[in-house]
Amino acid sequence: MLGITALRRDHAVAPTGYSRWLIPPAALAVHLSIGQVYATSVYRTSLVEHFDASQTAIGVIFSIAIVMLGLSAAIGGTWVENNGPRRAMFASACFWAGGFLVGALGIATSQLWLVYLGYGFLGGIGLGLGYISPVSTLIKWFPDRPGLATGLAIMGFGGGALVATPLSGQLMALYDPQYVAGQSGSVASGGALVGLFATLGVVYFVLMMVGVAVVRVPPAGWRPAGFDPAKLRAAPMITTANVSANNAIRTPQFWLLWVVLFTNVTAGIGILEQASPMIQDFFREGGVSAVAPAAAGGFVGLLSIFNMAGRFVWSSxxxxxxxxxxxxxxxxxxxxxxxxxxxFGHVSVALFVLFACVILSFYGGGFATIPAYLRDMFGTYQVGAIHGRLLTAWSAAGIAGPTIVNTFLDAEGEPGTLTYDAYTLPLLTMVGILAVGFVANLLVRPVAARFHEPEPAASGAGAGKEAE
Amino acid sequence: MTDQEPRPERRTEPMADEVSGDGQDGTETTGIAPRYRVLLVVAWTLVALLLGYGVVNIVITASQLFTG
Structure with a gap:
């Protein structure tokens, strides 16, 4: 009972002597955990073998998780905003860790639907709640540097795969001595997969609970020393007014930013999804690629680093x-x-890697900067809930990006036989998609005053709700 | 009592008491209580170790891209 009370927003107000620089590591504890969702390829083949299922059937687990991420962020955004970061992070930890444990049960009993329910459905809810849970709090602690703060946290989502990929391989090798991490054709046993899922569930729950314990909301009226809100008023594209989540979705600005995020993610995911076969295809001559599968795996890892670094560098x-x-x-x-x-990507491997890595850094930067852009447009009042609703663009892009690229590539020939010219049309299509986003961004203007929370009502309502 | 987020107000001028006098200066470390100072070091070290572990592993794999 005491524990549940401690999760309440009014019990999470920062005490004297607290440092706001504790908030990013608390947020990272959550984002580094849920970022594991990008490391599912490590055990995908083992799951295919264990369930004797198709790649598509196993891929559905990941798809359910990403769809649930978007839905839970959109639907649960207001709940997260109202209940504060502690309760939201706790709920996220329960869903995320619970998802792993139910998934482990599904593997142990060879019931694939349990993995869909566990990792896909429950885990996906944990993803959505966890992704948005620290955003609003970070923006309130860092009104002077919101891009840096959200960049630090959302960097963790990119970094989660960096940690989970080698960790998962090493854990499977621990539970199944026959399995060799990173070796093509090596498949972990069902028992090793059960051990992996159970271990990750427990480890991530503990790590996320560290975040729950550390996170605090700022006292009412707090602002950092040296921060002058008057400077914000001087910037035309940064509002000091506030817009509710329900009003935000009625503004053209929300939908313009939805298009901006959708196009940026669609283009980036098109490369990310195809990264390994793409680099092999670009350097294939006479049916043989100059890039070995293991090196292509290294390229995917390199993209993850740039995806993560872009979130911090560009957002800051x-x-x-x-x-x-x-x-x-x-x-x-x-x-x-x-x-x-x-x-020119086919001219040299170094050039190809350079172009792709910068593109992926922009992909990550787009994710990390959007909360600060929303703060600039709609104020801090319900920025977490608005962010949650905007993340539906991510779910839509997760379907659109791979569909566009795969449709073009399917028409070009069989996988493993393609060359660089097969990618010309899909890549130029992505240019057109980015152009739409570029125009949408140009059209963004400050939100009309009629959408702002009315000042007298806001003051009155606020007085009634001052619980802290 | 409710734990609902208080509605914000639009301000016309900064509140005089907004910068807390208890040393909650986010840009300096002078006002941080000792236990939070320790927590800061532990938390950021943990983050650095986790990310460092991931980056080192990826760089080792990625080096095959250029070394064949």
Missing amino acids: TSDVIGRKPIYMLYLGLGMVLYVLLAL
Whole structure:
């Protein structure tokens, strides 16, 4: 009972002597855990063998998780906003860890539907709640540097796969001595998969609970020393007013930003999904690729590093140059890089890797900067809930990006026989998609005053709800 | 009592008491209580170790890209 009380927002107000620099590691504890969702390829083949199922049937687990991420972030955003980061992180930890444990039960009993229910459905809810849970709190603690703060946290989502990929391989090798991590054709036993899922469930629950214990909300009226809100008022694209989540979705700005995120993610996911076969296809001559499968795996890892680093570097940069200009960079320079990749990517491996890595850094930057852009447009009042609703763009892009690329590639020939010219059309299509996002970003203007929370009502309502 | 997020107000001027006098200065370490200072070091070290573990492993794998 005491534990449940401690989760309440009014019990999570920062005490004297607390440092706001504890919030990013608390947020990272959650994001590094849920970022594991990008490391599912490590045990995908083992799951295929264990269930004697198709790649598609196993891929559905990941798809359910990503769809549930978008839905739970959109539906649960207001709940997260109202209940504070502690309760939201705790709920996320329960769903995420519970998902692993139910998934482990599904593997142990060879019931694939239990893995769908566990890792896919329950885990997906944990993903959505966990992803948005620290965002609003970070923005309130860092009104002077929201891009840096959210970049640090969302960097963890990219970094989660970096940690989970080698960890999963090593755990499977521990539980199944016959399994060799990273060796092509090596498959872990069902028992090793059960051990892996159970261990990850427990480890991630503990790590996320560290975040729950550390996170705090700032006292009412708190602001960092040296921070002058008047400077915010001087910036035309940063509001000091507040817009509720229900009103935000009625504004053109919300939908323009939805398009911006959708196009940026669609283009990036198109490369991310195809990264390993793509680099092999680009350097295939006479039916043989100059890039070995193991090296292609290294390329995927390199993309993960740039995806993670871009989240921090570009989002922090947006605090200096502004949110609209940074998205012009992501989308505008992104278009140029996609053209260069399509036309000159096959010239050398180094050039190909360079273009792809910068593109992926923009992909990550787009994710990490969007909460700060929302804060600039809609204020801090319900920015977490608004962010949750905007993440439906991610779910939509997760379907659109791979579908576009795969449709083109399927028409070009069989996997393993393609060459670089098969990618020209899909990559140039991505340029067109980015152009749509670029125009949408250009059209973003400050939100009309009629959508703002009315001042007298806000004051009155606030007085009635001052519980802290 | 409710734990609902208080509605915000639009401010016309900074509140005089907004910068807390208890040393909650986010940009400096002078006002941080000793136990939170220790927690800061532990938390960031843990983060650095986790990310370092991941990056080192990936870089080892990625090096095959250029070494064949």
